[in-house]
Amino acid sequence: MAELHPACVPLAFLLGTWQGTGTGVYPTIEDFSYAEEVSFTHAGKPFVAYVQKTKDAGSGLPLHAEAGFLRPQGDGRVELVLVQPSGIAELLEGKVEARDVHLVSTAVLGTASAKPVTATERRFWVEGEVLHSSVAMAAMGLELQHHVVSEMYRLS
Numbered sequence: 429m430a431e432l433h434p435a436c437v438p439l440a441f442l443l444g445t446w447q448g449t450g451t452g453v454y455p456t457i458e459d460f461s462y463a464e465e466v467s468f469t470h471a472g473k474p475f476v477a478y479v480q481k482t483k484d485a486g487s488g489l490p491l492h493a494e495a496g497f498l499r500p501q502g503d504g505r506v507e508l509v510l511v512q513p514s515g516i517a518e519l520l521e522g523k524v525e526a527r528d529v530h531l532v533s534t535a536v537l538g539t540a541s542a543k544p545v546t547a548t549e550r551r552f553w554v555e556g557e558v559l560h561s562s563v564a565m566a567a568m569g570l571e572l573q574h575h576v577v578s579e580m581y582r583l584s
């Protein structure tokens with residue numbers, strides 16, 4: 429395996445595959461629960477690849493998925509470029525501090541058929557053995573507000 433690029437050291441706490449469960453809310457939809465798997469990998473280059481997939485907690489059917497790259501910029505600054513099969517693409521910028529990555533969108537774009545999303549805010553943070561992931565979004569014409577949060581444990 430390639431040696432970790434020095435720029436990625438502040439993100440090393442995320443590396444691996446994590447699995448767990450989460451819950452979601454938004455004023456326009458029914459509350460829901462989901463199972464989630466994420467992996468953070470590196471290839472010796474100055475970025476960390478991120479892949480996520482989720483399933484409905486009851487039916488086991490696929491729900492949301494996304495993939496992208498975390499791009500550390502030095503001094504704790506981090507960029508994230510991310511795409512979703514729902515037709516949405518996000519660019520985010522933020523900070524990694526200790527074991528906490530906090531990112532705010534600088535641009536959110538959608539394909540012609542995508543639901544309208546104008547801003548997002550994301551956090552990945554590890555407490556003890558647990559990886560937490562959360563997303564807030566401004567969507568469907570509403571203000572930025574909480575959408576999903578999950579807790580995952582390391583598989584590898």
Ligand code: HEM
Pocket residue numbers: 450452454456457458460462464482491492516543544545548563565567568575576
């Ligand atoms: C763990 C991650 C996520 C899960 C499990 C999830 C799941 C869901 C579910 C079950 C719904 C309601 C049914 C549906 O419209 O499909 C929904 C709605 C929606 N989600 Fe998510 N979502 C996640 C993340 C995101 C993200 C990152 C975005 C945008 C950046 C997003 C944008 C939306 C939008 C725009 C709706 C439609 C709301 C409406 O129709 O009123 N979701 N999500």
